[in-house]
Amino acid sequence: MRFGQTNGYERDGYKPYSWRYRDYVVQAMLQDKPWNRFLVEQLAGDELPDSSGESRAATGFYRVGVWDDEADDKRQAEFDDLDDVLVTVGASMLGLTIGCARCHDHKFDPLPQADYYRMLSFFRGVRRYENPEDKPGSATALPLQDTEVVRRALTPQSGQAAPELTWTLAVREAGVQPAETRILVRGQAANPAAVVQPGFPQVLCGSETATADSLLLHEMHSQSPLADLFPSSGRRLAFARWLVRDDHPLTARVAVNRVWHFHFGRGLVGTTADFGRAGEAPVLQPLLDWLAVDFVRQGWSLKQLHRRILTSAAWRRSSQTTSGHAFSVQQAEQQDPAGRLLWRFPFRRLEAESIRDRMLFSSGELNSAVGGQEMYPQLSGEVLAGQSKPGLGWQTSSPTEQARRSLYAIVKRGVRDPVLEALDYTNTATPLTERPVTTVSPQALILLHGRFTAERATALARRAIAAGHLTAQIQLIYEQILQRSPTAHELQTAERLVMEWEQQLPLEREQVSFRPDVPESLYGLYRQQLPQDAFLLGPREMWQYRSGVWGGGYEGIDVVDKRSGPHAFWTGGQLANGTLSGMLRLDGSVETATLLAQSAPAGAGWSGLSLTFDQQTSSIRLKFHPAGEPEQMLAAVPWNRGNREWIPFRWEIGPEIRVFSENNDNPLLSVPISAEKLRSGRVGVAVWGGRLDLRDVEWCDAETSATPFALLARRSRQQEVAAPPGWSHYGGDWQRVSETHWRVAADRGGKIVRDQQPLITGQVAVEMRMPAGKAEIGGLLLCVSEPKIGADNWFGYEVSLNIPARSVLVGDHRNNFRLLSQQAADVAVDRWHHLRAVLGTDRLQVFLDHQSQPVVDQALPDRLQGGLVGLRTWGSEIEFRNLQVQATGQPPTEPVVWPQHAVELLPETDAAQERRQQGLAALCRTMFSLSEFAYLE
Numbered sequence: 001m002r003f004g005q006t007n008g009y010e011r012d013g014y015k016p017y018s019w020r021y022r023d024y025v026v027q028a029m030l031q032d033k034p035w036n037r038f039l040v041e042q043l044a045g046d047e048l049p050d051s052s053g054e055s056r057a058a059t060g061f062y063r064v065g066v067w068d069d070e071a072d073d074k075r076q077a078e079f080d081d082l083d084d085v086l087v088t089v090g091a092s093m094l095g096l097t098i099g100c101a102r103c104h105d106h107k108f109d110p111l112p113q114a115d116y117y118r119m120l121s122f123f124r125g126v127r128r129y130e131n132p133e134d135k136p137g138s139a140t141a142l143p144l145q146d147t148e149v150v151r152r153a154l155t156p157q158s159g160q161a162a163p164e165l166t167w168t169l170a171v172r173e174a175g176v177q178p179a180e181t182r183i184l185v186r187g188q189a190a191n192p193a194a195v196v197q198p199g200f201p202q203v204l205c206g207s208e209t210a211t212a213d214s215l216l217l218h219e220m221h222s223q224s225p226l227a228d229l230f231p232s233s234g235r236r237l238a239f240a241r242w243l244v245r246d247d248h249p250l251t252a253r254v255a256v257n258r259v260w261h262f263h264f265g266r267g268l269v270g271t272t273a274d275f276g277r278a279g280e281a282p283v284l285q286p287l288l289d290w291l292a293v294d295f296v297r298q299g300w301s302l303k304q305l306h307r308r309i310l311t312s313a314a315w316r317r318s319s320q321t322t323s324g325h326a327f328s329v330q331q332a333e334q335q336d337p338a339g340r341l342l343w344r345f346p347f348r349r350l351e352a353e354s355i356r357d358r359m360l361f362s363s364g365e366l367n368s369a370v371g372g373q374e375m376y377p378q379l380s381g382e383v384l385a386g387q388s389k390p391g392l393g394w395q396t397s398s399p400t401e402q403a404r405r406s407l408y409a410i411v412k413r414g415v416r417d418p419v420l421e422a423l424d425y426t427n428t429a430t431p432l433t434e435r436p437v438t439t440v441s442p443q444a445l446i447l448l449h450g451r452f453t454a455e456r457a458t459a460l461a462r463r464a465i466a467a468g469h470l471t472a473q474i475q476l477i478y479e480q481i482l483q484r485s486p487t488a489h490e491l492q493t494a495e496r497l498v499m500e501w502e503q504q505l506p507l508e509r510e511q512v513s514f515r516p517d518v519p520e521s522l523y524g525l526y527r528q529q530l531p532q533d534a535f536l537l538g539p540r541e542m543w544q545y546r547s548g549v550w551g552g553g554y555e556g557i558d559v560v561d562k563r564s565g566p567h568a569f570w571t572g573g574q575l576a577n578g579t580l581s582g583m584l585r586l587d588g589s590v591e592t593a594t595l596l597a598q599s600a601p602a603g604a605g606w607s608g609l610s611l612t613f614d615q616q617t618s619s620i621r622l623k624f625h626p627a628g629e630p631e632q633m634l635a636a637v638p639w640n641r642g643n644r645e646w647i648p649f650r651w652e653i654g655p656e657i658r659v660f661s662e663n664n665d666n667p668l669l670s671v672p673i674s675a676e677k678l679r680s681g682r683v684g685v686a687v688w689g690g691r692l693d694l695r696d697v698e699w700c701d702a703e704t705s706a707t708p709f710a711l712l713a714r715r716s717r718q719q720e721v722a723a724p725p726g727w728s729h730y731g732g733d734w735q736r737v738s739e740t741h742w743r744v745a746a747d748r749g750g751k752i753v754r755d756q757q758p759l760i761t762g763q764v765a766v767e768m769r770m771p772a773g774k775a776e777i778g779g780l781l782l783c784v785s786e787p788k789i790g791a792d793n794w795f796g797y798e799v800s801l802n803i804p805a806r807s808v809l810v811g812d813h814r815n816n817f818r819l820l821s822q823q824a825a826d827v828a829v830d831r832w833h834h835l836r837a838v839l840g841t842d843r844l845q846v847f848l849d850h851q852s853q854p855v856v857d858q859a860l861p862d863r864l865q866g867g868l869v870g871l872r873t874w875g876s877e878i879e880f881r882n883l884q885v886q887a888t889g890q891p892p893t894e895p896v897v898w899p900q901h902a903v904e905l906l907p908e909t910d911a912a913q914e915r916r917q918q919g920l921a922a923l924c925r926t927m928f929s930l931s932e933f934a935y936l937e
Contacts, residue, residue, distance in 0.1 A: 001061070001092050002084070004428040005374060005411045006393060007129075008066040012414035014393055016132050017141070017169040021060030023371045026407070028058075030370075035255055035300040036244035039093060044237035046142060046171060046230065049223040053144035059171040063140055066413065066429050067129045075189040078128055083187075084430075085123050086116070091431040093243060095254035095275035096201075103187035109276035110203040117183045118199035122239040125178030125232060126171055134167045136229065142170035147225045154229055173232035176221070198235055200242055204249060216242050244300075250275060252292040256305060260291070261434065263309050265348035266340070273433040283340045319347040319937035349437055349935050352423035353406035359452070359928060360403055362480045363459040367403040374410040375401040377417045380451065385519035387415060389557060391526025396534070396789065422446045447929035457924035461917045470495055473920055481927045497926075498919035505918045507911060509713040511695035514538040514687050516566050522550070524558045528731050528747055529789035535566035536687070541906060542717050543568045547733075548686070549605045560688070562592060563631075564605035567686035569596070571717040574680040575699060581650040581708075582697035584613070586641070589690030591616050596684030597653055601720075602627045604733055604745060608681045611651055611659060613639065622657060622669060624677055635669045646695070654678070654702055683711065715906040724898040726756040731789040732873060740895040741881040744873050746774050749791035751872045753784055754885065754896075758867025762887040765836035766871065768801065769879045772829040775803040776875035780837050782844070785866025791874075792817050795866055799837045799846050799856075800874070801827045808835075808846055810858045821858045832881075 005018040028038050038058075040048070045055030065084045071077035083102055090098030100106045101116035132141035136154055143150045143165040156162040181198075185191035198217060205213055221227075221234035243251055254275065261267035268288045271279035282288045291305070298304040309315055321329050321344055332343040339346055350358065360366035375397040384390040393412060409417060413428050422442045426432050447453055460480060464473040474494045478486045486494060515537045518530075533545035548565035550558040560566075576598070586593055592614045599608030607627040613620055622634040634657070641647060650660040655675065658667040683699070685692065700708040720736070723729055732750015735743050744750055764780050779800030787794050798811045802822065809822040825848055827833055836847040838854075842863055846856040871880055882895040927933060 001064075001088055002066070002428060002431050003064045003411060004066070004413045005064070006413050007069060008413040008429060009068055009070075010388065011069060012393055012412065013069065013131070015063065015169060017167065018060065018064055019373050020057045020144075020168040021064055022374075022407070024054060024057045024060070026371065027054075029302070032301055032303040035295075035302060036251075037300070039244055039251070040237075040240040043089070043240035043243070047222040047224050047227075047232055047234055047237040049225070051224040051226065052146060053168070056142040056170050057144060057168045059142070060169040062126060062171040063129055063169045065129075073189070079184065079187075079189050081128055082120055082123055082126070085126070086120055088431045091273035091433055093254060094250050095257070095269070095273060095279075096250070097274050097276060097278070102184075106276075108278040111201060113183060114194075114196055115199070115201045115203075117181055117196045119201065119239075121178075121181035121196060121198040122235045124181045125173035125175070125235065127174055132167065132169055134165070138167075139172050140169060141167045142172065142230065144168050150226060151229070171236075172230065176231050176233055178233050178235065198238070200239075209245075209247065212245070213242065246296050252295050252300070253288055255300075256291040256295050257288060258433070259302065259305055260309065263306075263315060264342065265346050271434075273431065314342040315345070317342065317345045319345045345937065347935060347937050349423075351435070352420040352425045355423055355447075355934050356406045356417075356419055356452070358933070359456045360405075362928075363456040363924075364463055364480075365403045365456065365459055366405070367400055369404060372408070375404050375408050376410050377402055377419075378451075379415065379417070381516060381518040383415065383418055384522070387523075389523045389555070390519045390521055391523040394526055396529050396531065419446055419450060419452050444929060447934070448925055453925055453928050454921070457921040457928065458917075460924045461920035464920050465913065465917055470498065470916070473916075474498070474923070477920065477924060477927065481924065482930075482932055494923055498916070498923055501919035501922040502915040505915070505922065506695065507914050507918070508539045508541075509710070509911070509914075511693060512539045512712060513691055513693045514568065514685050515691040516688055518560070518566070520562070520688075521553060521557050521559045524552065524556045525748060525791070527558050528750065536568055538568055538685075542571055542712075542714065544571050544719060546601065547604060549603070561605075562688045565686060565688050567594070567596065567606060567684055569599065569601075569606075569682040569684040570711065571682075571719045572711065572714040573716070573718045575683060575701070576680045577654040577678060577702040579650060579652045579700045579702070579708075580683065580697070580711075581648075581700075582711075583646045583648055583695045585646050585693040585695075586613065586615060587690040590687060590692060591689035592687070593692045594686040595649075595651065596682070596686065597651065598679055598681035599625075599684050600627070600681050601735065603735075606684065606686075608679075609653065609657070610686075613641075613647075615641070620659065620668060622659065622671060624673070626677075634673065635671045637669045639668070715908055716903065717906065718901050718903050721899045721902050723752060724754075724896050727752055727754050727870075727896075728787075730787050730794075736898045736900060737879070737881075739897045739899065740883070741879065742871075742883075742898060743879050744778075744871070744877065746776075746875055746877045747873050748875060749872070751781065751787060751794075751870050753781065753787045753868050753870035755787070755868060757885075759839065759869050759885060759887055760867055761839055761841060762885070762890070763836060763838045764869050764883075764885050765834065766883040767832050767834050767881045769832045770801070770803055770829055770876050774877035775829045777802050777809070778873040778876040778878045779835055779871070781868075781870040781872050782837060782839050783864040783866045784868035784870055785864070787868065787870075795864055796868070796870075797844060797860075797864065798872060799835065799844070800872070801825075801833060801835065803827055803829060803876070808848055808855050810844060810846060810856050812864065814864075821856050823855050825855050 005015050006012045007015065041055040041058035042061040045051060045058040048055055062085060068077055083099060087099040090096045098111065098116060101111045101113050105112045127139040130139050132138050134141060144167065145165060149163055150165065153162045153165050180195050182192035183194050183196060185193050200213055216238045220238045222232045223237065257267040257269050258272050261272050268284055269275055269280055269282050295305050336343060357366060376395045379394065394415060406420065411428055416425060424435050424438055426435055460477060464476045467473045467476045471491065474491060475485055478484060516535065517537045518535050527550060532547055535547045536545050545568045548567055549561040551561060553559045580597060592612050594610050594612040596606060597609045599606045607625045610623045610625060618638060618640055619636055620639040621636045624632045624634055648661060648663050652658040656670060656672050658670045660667050697711045698708040699711050723734065730751040730753060732747040733745040734752050737743050764782060766780060777800045779798065782797045784794065784796035792813055793815055794813055796813050798813060800809050802809050806824060806827055807822050808825045809819060811817055811819045834849050838845045842860050844858045844860055845854040848855045869885055884893050884895055886893050
């Protein structure tokens, strides 16, 4: 039914509250809402006499289609939108290709053009889609609360507080009298002809129903108890009641045929959206008629219909043709080779969503939560690169959210999850009642080698390890993936494969790989919400990942600086002078691969030494990166990797830096370096364009002349503390300068929030400074709740310095920003200011630079109830120091401390067990790609 949560076209903007319509459908199925009521609520839930928030949300049916937000011809676009509704109703509810009669009489069915426009007249009053607003005048939103609450909110009595309303995407009409409907010559809005009145298709109206039909047409008015607040014509209600009459010739048949199609892969009428002459004839007309009559007799209950089909002999048959049949298989194959009469169960593939969900279920990760807002699956850089603005409209969801059923994945028309797309996901632009089932190579590649599959396989392999010996582990995997035990032959084969894979697959302690997972340009707001470890794929335990340097580009696009792009620091400790050696391998798409030594984070990039292998210029470059200063080229030499797969390297770091390759005693380059440039620092890696593999990496310290140690095998990590204890980042590049002195890079909405020890009343104070050229807005947060990455999608108060306006501002965030007060103040760039906010039960006072009088004294009549505090930037680079949080009645506190390092000893792992886990994961990937996993038989 062309469900989508974005508008389509180039901008592909988000449809707010569209998830409420999806939740309505889910709850209707769970509650076994009668099908006739289900259809009426979607078509006219706002006009029913018992209209409720639920039935109003059902009319989101009208709003989840494609919308052209910059149509060249707005009048033509209006009729295109109405055609979308009519075509969807025809295909999904009536089984008719009504849209074929828009420009002329239907070529095959007895549907004259006049009938098309008579039906369109029922929907003529529907206002065209626009971005919804939470107010009564919105063209696309209605309140969700019960009638009494809505009326009190919109028509408050004197002395009574109006309750706050929750809104949903819904249908709205322009008034009780829609515009007249005319037949459009060739479907063109610029060529109107004769006026028509609402009417039902003549072919579906017999003499025996004429009286009932006439009564519906003469009593068209909204019966909603809120009709005075949200007027409508009542035409949609008349059409809906005609559609669900018990004696309607199509509605029940179309419904049972679609359910039959769901269970058997093909309906009794093969063309589920076309019961007309161009469609297929029913394979068993009496069965279709009987099921439809029984469906109505059972109260239009879908669950009763499912039960009827699932307990039938037809559904319980096997797809096997070898035995177990009470008839001649050979004769059946001759008379019905396609199996349309279901003498055997049709062998068919699961839907794309079911395959994805089954993987999550098999691995034990499936989050079965019901309802709520959409989640955003993880997208690779290759997928994002397909957008005109990569990442626009996409968000990041937690791993727990991403493990929800595919039903709850965002349906963004411009970007698709490649797992679902490859497996024949539905069309989101027009009604698609029968999905095509293709067999193409990308399906096998995604199921065998895809990142999603690999992650599920690894999770299941971890579970299987606990089963003990290899036979039990394989049995558990079979039971989880195929829901059966392996045969003796399968068990023997699986054991042999696992043992072979154990010997072939390298361990992370021996070999690691790094690959960028973002395109070279990203929409800025999306980049800012990406976690630091999302830019570069690689090992997790002993590495700290960073996004690298990105610069602003055209229309909000950020472009990566490939010289200082995504990178990772080894967290095994600080290393000084010595020798770094090993083997590296670059795939053909790598542009540059860089090794870092004596390095440290510096802004979004790094400081220290870098050794770059550049395949584009066929050179090796040695650079020194002073913190906060331009990089310095120390040496560059030509380099030709030839046809070598693995390239040996040795990098000697000391008063003379020397680089060797090919185990040659003659260095490729040799450069003296001053002692002040040498210091302890980290080893790191940066790569752009493709995959870099490293193996047999060793470090030998020059000072101690110690035996070289295997760098990749170390299990003790010295990790920089990402935030003060009890604090969390929500966007932005936050860095520690000292224990009480912090810095954040310029960012649109980056926050750091204390998520422990709520502050109900008290004060928060900080010193802050913004540099010239990077000074906009930033400061304190109070009463924060539901913090998220993003500019305004959270709740709380903001107390900030506004440097361009030379003022102090106070505002609240309630999923959008509202300015409460802004007062002029003596604030300037490159100067430390002391900002203090005092929070009472109903008042917020702001003091600047130790003044005795508040610069802002703001009443809070409906004070937010959150208790978290924090810091925020809006477009500014800011230094913060001496942050103090003091609750009312408590003694003064010391400044919040951000420790530098935390040493963590990782548990030792058994190499044999690691190899076993990798072998089992390879087995899981293989089994996820089996036909038995993806097909029903």
